Amino acid sequence: MGTKTVDEAGAVSGVEATNDEQKAEVTKTDKANEANEATEATEAPETSEVTEAVEEATPKGPSGVGQGAGAVVSAALGLISLSGSWLGTVAGARQQLVGQLQTSSQASVAKQIKAVYGDAWHATALWGGLFALAALIVGVVVLARPAFGTPGKPQAAWIKSVAWGGVALGVIGLFLAVLKYTDILLGLPSAG
Numbered sequence: 210m211g212t213k214t215v216d217e218a219g220a221v222s223g224v225e226a227t228n229d230e231q232k233a234e235v236t237k238t239d240k241a242n243e244a245n246e247a248t249e250a251t252e253a254p255e256t257s258e259v260t261e262a263v264e265e266a267t268p269k270g271p272s273g274v275g276q277g278a279g280a281v282v283s284a285a286l287g288l289i290s291l292s293g294s295w296l297g298t299v300a301g302a303r304q305q306l307v308g309q310l311q312t313s314s315q316a317s318v319a320k321q322i323k324a325v326y327g328d329a330w331h332a333t334a335l336w337g338g339l340f341a342l343a344a345l346i347v348g349v350v351v352l353a354r355p356a357f358g359t360p361g362k363p364q365a366a367w368i369k370s371v372a373w374g375g376v377a378l379g380v381i382g383l384f385l386a387v388l389k390y391t392d393i394l395l396g397l398p399s400a401g
Contacts, residue, residue, distance in 0.1 A: 277368050291341075291382050297333045345376055
């Protein structure tokens with residue numbers, strides 16, 4: 210019992226060899242299973258998982274696009290109020306034509322200047338003032354919008370800057386329009 214014969218030793222070594230082969234096969238099988246699990250993990254998830262991931266990544270609430278557009282519109286309206294608009298030019302030309310038609314050639318020079326040029330100047334100032342007022346209102350609405358929107362979601366810095374620019378241009382445009390309309394700024398020349 211204590212000693213083994215060659216046949217027994219061969220049989221025992223054969224069993225050991227078989228065990229080693231089985232261990233190698235088990236190791237190969239384990240590695241293949243691990244590779245399959247890794248492949249399954251990297252494969253595309255189910256569509257419900259993808260939908261959930263997209264919904265989580267998509268921000269909830271307003272995106273601020275409307276506020277940004279409003280800020281740009283406010284700044285553009287303010288710039289138009291300062292530089293003049295097509296509507297103001299057409300209204301001024303129309304008023305000049307009306308003044309020429311309504312003024313007789315026998316009217317005094319002061320009356321002709323007022324009817325032909327003064328009323329046209331006032332019409333241009335009026336339209337500039339309307340554009341300035343629109344710029345001011347749109348800018349203030351954009352700046353006030355976050356107070357009525359999603360709490361805790363700050364407004365983008367560029368939106369605030371552009372909206373403040375629109376408000377500033379609107380105030381300046383409105384001030385200049387009032388000065389032009391009242392003839393304080395570039396009033397009509399005297400005819401006397």
